[in-house]
Amino acid sequence: MSLKAFHLLFIGLSVVLAAFVGAWAGQQYQAAHDATYAVTAAAALAGGIGLAVYGAAFQRKMRRLQ
Amino acid sequence: MNIPYTVEERPDSGLANGKLGIWLFLASEVMLFGALFSTYIILRTGAPEWPHGELNIWLGMINTFILIASSVTMVMAWAELKLHNWARHRLFLILTFVLAGVFLVNKYFEYSSHFAKGEGPWHSTFLAIYFTLTGLHGLHIVGGMVVMAYLLGPGAILFKRNPEQFVNRIEYTGLYWHFVDLVWIFLFPVLYLL
Numbered sequence: 001m002s003l004k005a006f007h008l009l010f011i012g013l014s015v016v017l018a019a020f021v022g023a024w025a026g027q028q029y030q031a032a033h034d035a036t037y038a039v040t041a042a043a044a045l046a047g048g049i050g051l052a053v054y055g056a057a058f059q060r061k062m063r064r065l066q
Numbered sequence: 067m068n069i070p071y072t073v074e075e076r077p078d079s080g081l082a083n084g085k086l087g088i089w090l091f092l093a094s095e096v097m098l099f100g101a102l103f104s105t106y107i108i109l110r111t112g113a114p115e116w117p118h119g120e121l122n123i124w125l126g127m128i129n130t131f132i133l134i135a136s137s138v139t140m141v142m143a144w145a146e147l148k149l150h151n152w153a154r155h156r157l158f159l160i161l162t163f164v165l166a167g168v169f170l171v172n173k174y175f176e177y178s179s180h181f182a183k184g185e186g187p188w189h190s191t192f193l194a195i196y197f198t199l200t201g202l203h204g205l206h207i208v209g210g211m212v213v214m215a216y217l218l219g220p221g222a223i224l225f226k227r228n229p230e231q232f233v234n235r236i237e238y239t240g241l242y243w244h245f246v247d248l249v250w251i252f253l254f255p256v257l258y259l260l
Contacts, residue, residue, distance in 0.1 A: 001089075003240040007141045010244050010251075014134050017251050021127070024259050040127075051134070058141075065148050 004062050011055040018048030073230045088238040092245050095206075099249055102202065106195050106256065117192045120185075122176055126258040129172050133247045136165035140243045144236045152225070155236075156218065162243070163214045166207050173204055196257055203253060206246045213239050 001009075025041035028034070071083045079086055110116055143158035180186070180193070187197040217239060225232040 001241075003141060003144055003237045003244070006241055006244045007137065010137055010248055013248065013251050017130070017255065020255055021259070024255075047131075054138075062145065065145060 004065070008055060008059060011051055011058070015048045015051045015055070018044050018051060022048065073228070073234060082234060084234050084238050085241075088241050092241065095245060099199075099202075102195075102199055103252070103256070106199065109191055109195055113191060117190065120192065121196070121258050122179070123258050125172055125176050126254055129169050130250065130254045132165050132169045132172070133250050136162050136169070137244055137247045139165065140240045144233070144240050147233050147236055159214060159218055159236075163211060163218065166211050166214070170204060170207060170211075173200065199253055199257065203246070203249055206249070210239070210243050210246055213242070 022041045022044035025037045025044060029037035029041060069083070073082060075082055076086070081089075139158045139161040143155050143162060146154040146158060177197075185193055187194045217235065221235070222232075224235070
């Protein structure tokens with residue numbers, strides 16, 4: 001496996017982690033009603049979307065590199 | 067005497083020597099961390115109760131962000147080298163090194179706050195496995211920093227003699243670095259959130 005492929009796998013798993021953190025923070029917010037957790041959930045979901053967009057852009061740009 | 071297949075692919079494996087070597091090494095690392103993760107699962111499922119909220123989740127999240135960012139800078143260091151942008155390659159490799167250093171500084175603060183409260187590995191089963199897993203991971207971060215320092219310093223001269231071999235070395239370093247980051251992607255939710 002090349003570094004390119006490993007990086008894409010890593011970004012994919014990071015997106016899964018961001019979704020997990022978002023769900024965890026959402027659950028904490030429901031239990032404690034602490035605004036910090038709501039902000040964390042929103043930031044994690046935004047981060048996950050950002051990582052997914054980055055992954056797609058990375059794949060496009062790296063096509064010219066062998 | 068020249069060592070064959072440092073740049074070109076071997077006809078039998080379809081890989082250069084270095085890439086085969088790094089993947090064999092990473093396979094042994096998977097077994098090492100896999101054994102420790104299994105230990106964690108056995109300890110946790112066998113414990114009558116498991117502590118929650120003992121770790122600084124926010125510091126853990128910052129460190130997760132730092133390592134994800136460092137994987138991006140690492141792959142950029144390799145891509146810039148492939149595009150023959152030497153200065154930008156150096157910049158991204160230095161950034162990766164700095165991010166690794168920041169991760170360790172955060173870890174130092176995290177460990178210090180535990181030790182200040184007398185919460186060392188002897189304190190509980192949870193902290194014993196926490197210090198073992200994160201300590202071993204931290205040692206891997208140090209190892210990566212040593213390799214990066216070498217490639218930024220005396221090892222950089224190889225680029226003049228054999229640029230393709232140097233590009234391969236950066237790629238192998240990147241593969242190792244991604245593995246170390248991947249371990250943290252599993253460690254963070256398991257130790258800090260669950």
